[in-house]
Amino acid sequence: MSRPEITIGFVRLSDAAPLAAAVKHRTFDKYELNIALKRFSSWASMRDALGTGAITAAHMLAPMVVASAAHLGPFPGQFTTGFIFNLNGNAITVSTALFDEIQSHAPGHMQTLPMTASGVKTISGARREKGLPPLVFAHVFPHSMHAYELRYWLGAAGIDPEKDVQLVVIPPSQMVNALTRGEIDGYCVGEPWNCVAVTSGVGKTLITSSEIWSNSPEKALAVRTEWAKQNHDTHIVLISALIEAAAWVDQPDNRLQAAKLVASPDMIDVPLEDVLGSLTGSNRQTGGRLRIDIPDFNVFHRYAANFPWHSHAKWILSQMIRWGDAPMNMDVDKVSVAAFRPDIYREAAHGLGIACPNTNEKREGSHSHAWLMTDATKPIAFGPDRFIDGRIFDPNEVLEYVKGFQIRYAGSTRLGDSDRLQAVTRA
Amino acid sequence: MPPSTVSPSDEAPLRVLIIDEDLERAKLVKEGLLDDAVVQMATQMHGRGLLDLISNWHPDVIIMECNSPDRDTIESLRQVAQTNPKPIVMFVEKDGRGFMQDAIEAGVSAYVIDGLTPSRVRPLIDTAIARFKHIDGLKAELRQTKEDLAARKVIERAKGLLMERQGIKEAEAFRTMRDMSQRQGKPLKDIAENIISVLDMLETRSAPETKE
Numbered sequence: 001m002s003r004p005e006i007t008i009g010f011v012r013l014s015d016a017a018p019l020a021a022a023v024k025h026r027t028f029d030k031y032e033l034n035i036a037l038k039r040f041s042s043w044a045s046m047r048d049a050l051g052t053g054a055i056t057a058a059h060m061l062a063p064m065v066v067a068s069a070a071h072l073g074p075f076p077g078q079f080t081t082g083f084i085f086n087l088n089g090n091a092i093t094v095s096t097a098l099f100d101e102i103q104s105h106a107p108g109h110m111q112t113l114p115m116t117a118s119g120v121k122t123i124s125g126a127r128r129e130k131g132l133p134p135l136v137f138a139h140v141f142p143h144s145m146h147a148y149e150l151r152y153w154l155g156a157a158g159i160d161p162e163k164d165v166q167l168v169v170i171p172p173s174q175m176v177n178a179l180t181r182g183e184i185d186g187y188c189v190g191e192p193w194n195c196v197a198v199t200s201g202v203g204k205t206l207i208t209s210s211e212i213w214s215n216s217p218e219k220a221l222a223v224r225t226e227w228a229k230q231n232h233d234t235h236i237v238l239i240s241a242l243i244e245a246a247a248w249v250d251q252p253d254n255r256l257q258a259a260k261l262v263a264s265p266d267m268i269d270v271p272l273e274d275v276l277g278s279l280t281g282s283n284r285q286t287g288g289r290l291r292i293d294i295p296d297f298n299v300f301h302r303y304a305a306n307f308p309w310h311s312h313a314k315w316i317l318s319q320m321i322r323w324g325d326a327p328m329n330m331d332v333d334k335v336s337v338a339a340f341r342p343d344i345y346r347e348a349a350h351g352l353g354i355a356c357p358n359t360n361e362k363r364e365g366s367h368s369h370a371w372l373m374t375d376a377t378k379p380i381a382f383g384p385d386r387f388i389d390g391r392i393f394d395p396n397e398v399l400e401y402v403k404g405f406q407i408r409y410a411g412s413t414r415l416g417d418s419d420r421l422q423a424v425t426r427a
Numbered sequence: 428m429p430p431s432t433v434s435p436s437d438e439a440p441l442r443v444l445i446i447d448e449d450l451e452r453a454k455l456v457k458e459g460l461l462d463d464a465v466v467q468m469a470t471q472m473h474g475r476g477l478l479d480l481i482s483n484w485h486p487d488v489i490i491m492e493c494n495s496p497d498r499d500t501i502e503s504l505r506q507v508a509q510t511n512p513k514p515i516v517m518f519v520e521k522d523g524r525g526f527m528q529d530a531i532e533a534g535v536s537a538y539v540i541d542g543l544t545p546s547r548v549r550p551l552i553d554t555a556i557a558r559f560k561h562i563d564g565l566k567a568e569l570r571q572t573k574e575d576l577a578a579r580k581v582i583e584r585a586k587g588l589l590m591e592r593q594g595i596k597e598a599e600a601f602r603t604m605r606d607m608s609q610r611q612g613k614p615l616k617d618i619a620e621n622i623i624s625v626l627d628m629l630e631t632r633s634a635p636e637t638k639e
Binding site: 040041042043044045048136138140141142168169170171173174177178183184420421 | 473474475476478493494495496497498499500501502503569570573
């Protein structure tokens with residue numbers, strides 16, 4: 001049976017490795033899928049292409065899917081996902097100049113790992129006293145884990161990202177240039193763009209996203225909700241092929257090969273050494289000075305990584321509310337169910353005989369070490385899910401959780417008129 | 428299209444920011460705008476530099492290539508309510524299937540220049556701005572309607588509370604509120620909100636006593 005061509009969009013980042021692997025190993029062919037990949041240079045243009053049907057699916061920032069389900073921004077209520085590509089994979093890097101400044105003025109803040117932003121707070125406060133402009137940090141898109149991880153890290157150290165520093169959006173591939181030119185002092189981005197800054201001596205990686213919230217969701221297979229409804233079988237087959245590809249990439253023995261595939265000119269087009277640290281997790285910089293192995297820097301399949309947890313969608317919503325990107329009365333239950341579809345994932349996983357959790361939510365942050373989930377079709381090994389500040393996220397108490405943060409958006413919301421009017425709120 | 432809908436005011440020329448790495452194409456767009464517009468070109472500017480330029484230079488419209496990496500930076504502008512939204516005109520390489528047209532219908536603040544020739548630039552920009560204003564107007568209208576509806580709910584609730592607590596008729600409750608509104612020079616909705624919060628507070632205070 002031949003199926004119509006499906007185009008999957010992606011942006012130049014190393015966690016697109018499962019797509020590269022599926023093409024190389026003819027996994028899509030095995031599932032009788034006719035797949036083409038299309039590279040985009042901005043998240044917004046890929047979102048527009050998905051929303052208008054120019055592409056069928058996208059390797060998309062998980063919060064962009066949640067934002068659509070929440071009716072924020074263009075294409076309200078139109079995207080959904082039944083497959084998470086990976087967990088973790090981002091890092092925060094600062095300029096060598098800022099690192100040196102922290103080291104000389106606040107050496108005490110560099111003693112422990114994971115490294116908090118308290119050193120940044122000291123420098124930021126000193127700058128304000130001297131009447132200097134605030135430090136500038138960049139991330140890649142307003143609705144992104146990068147934005148929420150960066151804000152979380154700053155907030156956990158008592159830095160108000162709205163007042164104490166300036167946040168700007170810069171495309172991933174421009175980050176290193178902006179850091180070199182001194183336009184920004186630091187950024188949160190996916191790979192290879194942290195490794196490139198470290199290798200070229202321009203920046204120092206202070207912390208990885210796996211240390212801010214261990215095993216947090218990153219990219220999702222975004223499709224149009226309407227397409228998923230009308231092409232259910234194809235959707236299941238597509239997810240099955242991607243589970244197989246992700247499981248292959250996840251094997252430590254395959255990571256070097258995966259790095260070669262994703263570094264190629266038709267994927268992200270960078271030298272192999274720039275993506276090695278991302279995919280192998282070995283010899284990675286953190287804390288600005290240390291080099292350590294972080295095997296979970298990118299998780300593609302283990303720990304039920306591909307399962308779209310409602311509690312993950314709700315955490316993303318909690319941060320949208322916290323920072324004024326969503327209204328306080330957002331209907332988080334309704335939105336998380338529309339955004340993340342564990343039922344679709346389960347159907348594909350069952351077909352492959354892969355174990356699935358029996359629940360759709362878990363208390364995030366309650367495991368500081370590896371643990372075994374027994375409430376599943378077969379017991380599943382999980383990695384830790386702790387937050388850098390030790391908080392626990394109860395998906396049944398989203399608003400309480402938001403109110404528990406001392407540092408959050410001061411007003412009710414900073415949404416524009418159209419978003420405020422169309423957001424999915426409780427009656 | 429009446430000319431008054433085209434530029435922000437009749438006297439000031441249109442301020443156009445062109446963001447494009449392709450200098451030749453940027454020049455082509457500029458050529459189409461000549462006489463009646465002030466044009467700023469950003470060909471090697473990204474991120475913070477671009478944002479600073481926009482906040483200092485106040486363009487009326489931004490023109491950019493649709494797959495430009497700078498789109499996410501520009502997109503982040505719409506996130507911030509205090510920043511005035513700007514119409515964004517995007518040009519794409521020939522798009523046979525008209526997907527970008529759909530994108531615009533779906534609410535992406537943009538218009539397409541398809542098959543770029545100087546003579547087509549100005550009319551397309553004018554249309555884009557007019558359309559942007561039209562949508563903005565619709566949104567404002569919708570907002571007003573929603574706010575009116577919300578106000579009516581609050582007023583109804585305050586009226587109900589007054590009738591219940593004071594044992595008065597509906598007409599009298601409404602008259603009381605209207606008089607307060609006129610005396611204090613505050614909108615009826617604010618008066619209604621005050622009444623609700625005061626009565627709620629009295630209720631919570633008196634609640635433990637009634638239990639005893």
